[in-house]
Amino acid sequence: MATVRYREMIPVDFDALHDLWSQTPGVGVTKRDSPEGLSFFLERNPGLSAIAESGGQIVGAIMCGHDGRNGYLHHLVVYPPFRRQGIASRLVQRSLDLLEQIGVQKCHLFIHRYNESGLKFWESIGWKERIELTMASYMF
Template sequence: MGIFRQYIIRELLPSDYEAALDLWQRTPGLGLSEADSAANIDQFLSRNKGLSFVAAAGQELIGTCLCGHDGRRGFLYHLTVHPRYRRQGIGRALAERCLAQLKAAGIAKCHLFVLADNRQGMDFWDRIGFQERADICIYSCNIGL
């Protein structure tokens, strides 16, 4: 079980990248790719200013949620909370903060991706009111830069 500590939620900044990457790399079920390089995350944050957040307990980064939109739909990525701090509402608080910012930007619907073998992630999103879609399939194409 986690330990309760005071935490704050604040905007995710490029200077948080190393701590966020460390947390992402230690989170089973969270997929990382070249899209998660420091330069790409910096570009994502610049394009989606004020939409992504971290939870911090003192100097320790304990949770993240990347959030962006394309003008029509919002997208959440890399929502995770350090295992010691789970089951305290931090993940929900991060998701709610992102959704509130999307709503303020005029975005009415939000999507997210969960790896097919990440049962813990699916259970979390189910618990906080997201619905799994069975009517769409996701296709990807590497266009190489």
């Protein structure tokens, strides 16, 4: 198994991340996934988002932010050849540990209802699907 290193996500990761997100079913890339959008997010949520790297290549990533009350995870992705090695679990745990350290005690994520493998992943690491809730959005 190749060595995997974990580090904070930084704005210059954008191009490699955008390639990885765009190639990954289950990750919804939108116009907000721009260099400016990523920089804004990282500035608002210092240190919470992370990269997994192997041999100088990004093989996994997670975006994490909070609104002062709840944490939110976005765009969790692991490059297919590196899956089932615990990389996503470590990325999630890193973000949760940091949220806990700054006093945020609950974290949510959005996942497409038909993303079966994604749902299995979250269930396997102890997350509960909130079947009593639905979601509404307002786009400016």
